[in-house]
Amino acid sequence: MTATITSIAHYLPPDVYDNSYFESYLDTSNEWILERTGIHQRRFAKSGATSDLIVPAAEQCIAKRGISKDEIDCIIVATVTPDHFFPSTAAVVQNKLGLKNAWGFDLSAACSGFVFALTTAAGLVESGVCRNVLLCGADKMSSIVNFQDRNQAILFGDGAGVCLIEKSNDSSMGMLDHILRLDGSGGQFLHMVAGGSFKPASAETVANGEHYIYQDGKNVFKYAVVGMAEVTVEIMKRNNMKSEDVNWLVPHQANHRIITATAERMGISREQVMINIDKYGNTTAATIPICLSEWLEKGLLKKGHNVILASFGAGFTWGAVYLKWNMND
Ligand code: UT7
Numbered sequence: 001m002t003a004t005i006t007s008i009a010h011y012l013p014p015d016v017y018d019n020s021y022f023e024s025y026l027d028t029s030n031e032w033i034l035e036r037t038g039i040h041q042r043r044f045a046k047s048g049a050t051s052d053l054i055v056p057a058a059e060q061c062i063a064k065r066g067i068s069k070d071e072i073d074c075i076i077v078a079t080v081t082p083d084h085f086f087p088s089t090a091a092v093v094q095n096k097l098g099l100k101n102a103w104g105f106d107l108s109a110a111c112s113g114f115v116f117a118l119t120t121a122a123g124l125v126e127s128g129v130c131r132n133v134l135l136c137g138a139d140k141m142s143s144i145v146n147f148q149d150r151n152q153a154i155l156f157g158d159g160a161g162v163c164l165i166e167k168s169n170d171s172s173m174g175m176l177d178h179i180l181r182l183d184g185s186g187g188q189f190l191h192m193v194a195g196g197s198f199k200p201a202s203a204e205t206v207a208n209g210e211h212y213i214y215q216d217g218k219n220v221f222k223y224a225v226v227g228m229a230e231v232t233v234e235i236m237k238r239n240n241m242k243s244e245d246v247n248w249l250v251p252h253q254a255n256h257r258i259i260t261a262t263a264e265r266m267g268i269s270r271e272q273v274m275i276n277i278d279k280y281g282n283t284t285a286a287t288i289p290i291c292l293s294e295w296l297e298k299g300l301l302k303k304g305h306n307v308i309l310a311s312f313g314a315g316f317t318w319g320a321v322y323l324k325w326n327m328n329d
Contacts, residue, residue, distance in 0.1 A: 001167060003122035004174025004326040007065035008163040010293040011057035012280060013045035019154065026150045033154050038256020042157030042281030044142040049083040051092040053160035053286075054138045058097055061162045067132065069097060072164075074130040075104030076121055078113030078137045078285040080314070081144055082106055093136065102134070110190075111252045111313025113137055113285030114161070115180065115321050118309070121165040122175040133165040139284035144192065146212035155254075156213075157281035161289020173304075173326040177239055179231045179319055186223060186316030189216040224258050224312040229265035231320035232310045236266060239322055243267035247305035247325075248295070252312060253277035253287040262310060284313070296327075303328050 018041045019030040033039055045053060054077065062069060077089040084092075090104035109116040114137035121133040138160035147153045168174035191214055194205035205211060228251065236246070246268050251259045256277055263273050274291040283290060288309050295301040305325040312318040 001126055002171050002174040002176065003125035003165050004168035005163045005292075005323070006166045006327060007061045008161065008289060008293045008296060009057045009060035009064060010159065010161040010286070010290045011053055011060075012159045012290070013043045013053065015044055015046055016041050017044055022150070022154050026148075026153060028150045028154060036255075036257070037155060038259075038275075038277050039154065039281045040278040043159060045140055045158045048140075049092075050079050050081050050138050050140045050160070051083050051089050051096060053140060053158060054089070054093050054136045054162060055096050057138075057160045057162040058093065058134060058136065061134070061164060065164050069099050070101050072099050072102045072132045072134050074121070074124060074133045075099060075102050076107055076117045076133060076135050077104070078107045078109060078117040078135075079139050080108060080110050080113070080284055081140045099134070109313065109317045110315060111254060111282070111284050111287070112180075112311040112315070112317035112319055113313075114288045115178075115309055115311045115319045116317065118165070118175070118321060119178045119180060119319075125165055125167055131166065134162065135165050136160060136162045137285035137289045138162075139286055141282070141284055144211070144213055146209055149212070151217060152213050152215055155282050157283045159280055159283035159286040159290055161286045161293055163289055163292075168326055170326070173324045175321065176324055177235055177322040179235050181227065181231065181316075181318045183316045187314070189219045189223070190214070190314040190316075221255065221258065223316060224254065224318075225261045227312045227316065227318040228258065228262040228310050231318060232262055232266050232308055235308060235320040235322050241306065245306055246272055246308055248301065248307045249273045250288050250291050250307060250309045252310065253280070253291070254282045254312070258312070301325055
């Protein structure tokens with residue numbers, strides 16, 4: 001028995017910020033941002049929390065599936081920008097949506113959050129612990145970005161992707177394989193210094209900007225290129241897939257150059273890769289479900305397609321999932 005995605009939707013806040021927004025107050029340029037990252041614009045939520053990004057996507061996802069909210073028995077929220085340390089964002093979402101029969105939890109795996117949570121949700125469904133898992137990948141990155149730092153301000157965006165995970169009646173469809181990795185020695189290159197139990201928030205930590213993202217971009221870039229290639233090539237090999245068998249690579253959208261390098265190592269062409277980093281930047285746990293949802297809406301993602309999801313992020317966390325896509329819009 002396999003688990004499968006039975007519905008998917010996404011939400012992006014309406015306010016669009018072009019690269020010119022940063023040109024107006026930072027020492028940067030549209031040319032630099034486009035050339036080094038592939039990002040043209042991103043969305044920032046002017047108010048609200050991560051749960052407010054999730055709720056409209058979740059409402060749409062559940063409505064598309066046509067099931068009652070009472071049938072959802074678990075909520076997983078993959079995020080690094082929870083509404084609060086506690087209670088979990090899953091609890092906030094449960095209450096806002098009125099999912100009265102659901103338990104749930106948050107999962108922290110940064111940019112690999114969706115891939116880790118998808119594997120977790122599939123395990124819960126395959127083992128019979130849950131029937132319907134509402135899986136949310138969402139981040140309000142604008143709440144932790146240092147907008148005065150040109151090295152990070154231009155990279156991120158806000159957004160949410162939500163899907164339902166249920167049992168597949170056909171075991172050749174749905175979630176067919178996964179490779180997940182965690183290497184904590186990479187934490188030094190991408191983290192938030194303060195605000196946790198290691199260094200609780202204080203006037204001093206705020207004055208030092210330690211409540212923002214810290215990223216050594218060059219090092220993360222290096223590891224991301226190697227890590228994404230390692231897991232994607234491995235998952236192709238052990239599923240006897242050649243490059244022409246891959247309908248879609250759905251990479252985490254952190255940098256256009258990392259995406260291109262991964263596709264090259266897999267031997268696949270640009271036409272086989274979902275890329276929307278130009279429009280939304282890096283929305284962390286939301287990048288992959290937003291891609292899937294958009295490509296499904298556009299009619300480009302079809303039942304029976306071989307889909308490889310790939311991610312790399314803070315931790316370091318990285319991984320690949322092989323899906324045989326199992327739904328039409
Ligand atoms: O999603 C989580 C995982 N994260 C990632 O995968 C991100 C991985 N890293 C990256 O995508 C890239 O390293 C960045 C986009 C963050 C940076 O690109 P880079 O090509 O690695 O640039 P760099 O950090 O080596 O900086 C090159 C130069 C520096 O100037 P100097 O020291 O050579 O004078 C930077 O200060 O570019 C400068 N720079 C900028 N210039 C204009 C950095 N940011 C900017 C900017 N505008 N926004």
